[in-house]
Amino acid sequence: xxxxxxxxxxxxxxxxxxxxxxxxxxxxxxxxxxxxxxxxxxxxxxxxxxxxxxxxxxxxxxxxxxxxxxxxxxxxxxxxxxxxxxxxxxxxxxxxxxxxxxxxxxxxxxxxxxxxxxxxxxxxxxxxxxxxxxxxxxxxxxxxxxxxxxxxxxxxxxxxxxxxxxxxxxxxxxxxxxxxxxxxxxxxxxxxxxxxxxxxxxxxxxxxxxxxxxxxxxxxxxxxxxxxxxxxxxxxxxxxxxxxxxxxxxxxxxxxxxxxxxxxxxxxxxxxxxxxxxxxxxxxxxxxxxxxxxxxxxxxxxxxxxxxxxxxxxxxxxxxxxxxxxxxxxxxxxxxxxxxxxxxxxxxxxxxxxxxxxxxxxxxxxxxxxxxxxxxxxxxxxxxxxxxxxxxxxxxxxxxxxxxxxxxxxxxxxxxxxxxxxxxxxxxxxxxxxxxxxxxxx
Ligand SMILES: Cc1ncc(COP(=O)(O)O)c(C=O)c1O
Numbered sequence: 001x002x003x004x005x006x007x008x009x010x011x012x013x014x015x016x017x018x019x020x021x022x023x024x025x026x027x028x029x030x031x032x033x034x035x036x037x038x039x040x041x042x043x044x045x046x047x048x049x050x051x052x053x054x055x056x057x058x059x060x061x062x063x064x065x066x067x068x069x070x071x072x073x074x075x076x077x078x079x080x081x082x083x084x085x086x087x088x089x090x091x092x093x094x095x096x097x098x099x100x101x102x103x104x105x106x107x108x109x110x111x112x113x114x115x116x117x118x119x120x121x122x123x124x125x126x127x128x129x130x131x132x133x134x135x136x137x138x139x140x141x142x143x144x145x146x147x148x149x150x151x152x153x154x155x156x157x158x159x160x161x162x163x164x165x166x167x168x169x170x171x172x173x174x175x176x177x178x179x180x181x182x183x184x185x186x187x188x189x190x191x192x193x194x195x196x197x198x199x200x201x202x203x204x205x206x207x208x209x210x211x212x213x214x215x216x217x218x219x220x221x222x223x224x225x226x227x228x229x230x231x232x233x234x235x236x237x238x239x240x241x242x243x244x245x246x247x248x249x250x251x252x253x254x255x256x257x258x259x260x261x262x263x264x265x266x267x268x269x270x271x272x273x274x275x276x277x278x279x280x281x282x283x284x285x286x287x288x289x290x291x292x293x294x295x296x297x298x299x300x301x302x303x304x305x306x307x308x309x310x311x312x313x314x315x316x317x318x319x320x321x322x323x324x325x326x327x328x329x330x331x332x333x334x335x336x337x338x339x340x341x342x343x344x345x346x347x348x349x350x351x352x353x354x355x356x357x358x359x360x361x362x363x364x365x366x367x368x369x370x371x372x373x374x375x376x377x378x379x380x381x382x383x384x385x386x387x388x389x390x391x392x393x394x395x396x397x398x399x400x401x402x403x404x405x406x407x408x409x410x411x412x413x414x415x416x417x418x419x420x421x422x423x424x425x426x427x428x429x430x431x432x433x434x435x436x437x438x439x440x441x442x
Contacts, residue, residue, distance in 0.1 A: 009072050010295060028285045029056075030281060048257055057272070058269065063284040066220070070220050076195060079264065082220065089116070089183065091275065092221050095266050104140065104143050104150070106132075111393055127147075130400075144172075144176050150173070150180070152183070153180075153183070159407060159409040162332060163339065185205045202221070203219070214377040301346035304380070323349045361430060375409075380415055
């Protein structure tokens with residue numbers, strides 16, 4: 001659907017009702033397996049010579065529509081869905097490293113991904129190098145070693161909404177013949193398409209804004225068309241496998257069998273198939289329904305973010321600082337202008353100015369904002385990130401990641417902006433009242 005606009009693709013991409021009994025909505029294919037029909041067809045399907053469905057752990061028509069739709073929205077050549085964003089991230093790292101080597105990243109990533117890098121991957125022979133001053137290209141380049149297999153970043157970081165010079169990082173990665181992987185969860189392809197700015201692989205937690213309704217867990221990996229996997233660094237794409245043999249029983253490599261989308265095929269036929277972190281087709285349908293309204297939701301969420309941002313900037317007695325890259329004093333202001341003309345997402349964080357007891361009061365006094373570890377929901381959310389979404393990080397690591405102890409993260413939903421501001425106002429006012437009382441009695 002390359003010729004159609006974003007809104008058309010988000011509603012129709014990857015689906016033709018004539019291929020599905022004329023069903024207008026994408027059906028849930030609630031089946032574990034698919035009939036082979038003939039022995040000859042079974043041979044063709046299992047070796048990948050013919051595209052088709054065998055077993056839902058490897059592929060399912062409902063998931064297939066989601067994969068095609070997100071690949072189309074992002075401009076990729078293929079996509080694989082997973083049972084969660086973490087499954088998408090870990091499978092991508094495993095597939096790209098082939099089980100050894102180093103990944104270059106930053107402290108500015110989701111706490112779960114950070115702990116995965118630190119606690120699990122080293123046991124599997126994969127190590128991470130983290131750049132502290134992520135705006136310094138020199139620091140990135142210095143950290144690249146002969147074992148480095150990829151650069152991995154978040155387009156809008158969790159929780160501080162920090163941005164990067166993606167095109168410069170892509171150029172750097174390509175100078176060393178390694179792929180540039182971007183977790184685009186917070187931005188979604190509506191606000192930012194990493195592949196258009198040099199990235200090679202995009203990963204998502206579809207649990208967040210892609211789905212947008214907080215009712216499913218899922219993940220996706222999208223493959224771009226331009227990266228060339230070298231034999232020296234990425235032998236996993238050249239290794240011949242019996243499972244993808246041709247019809248004359250000759251073993252083939254992923255690059256031979258699937259030259260246009262080797263990573264998608266490797267992810268699907270090895271990591272999805274054998275680790276088994278498959279997305280349920282029921283949840284794929286929920287995510288597809290969410291994706292149909294992605295642009296409208298994100299537009300409104302950005303509007304609400306801007307309204308709440310302006311309000312917070314005026315509350316200097318309870319708000320020490322606000323972090324969203326559209327404010328002029330934000331170090332990423334120019335990057336936001338360059339890369340995010342339609343808004344830098346619907347997550348902002350601020351520093352709460354007050355005692356721990358007052359912070360508890362704030363979180364427990366809001367009536368509309370939900371206290372949850374999620375983002376991108378239709379409902380607005382509040383969370384004390386250092387303890388919850390980044391609770392895996394030690395105080396020193398939080399400091400390195402520039403996440404101050406007083407950080408409160410907001411994810412703005414679809415409610416009326418006035419109600420959101422009013423909700424924060426009444427919570428702040430309850431803190432102010434207590435302060436006044438304490439002052440009077442002192
Ligand atoms: C940026 C980002 N990527 C990935 C994930 C993991 O996604 P999931 O919860 O779907 O496994 C999260 C989760 O919070 C996230 O914030």
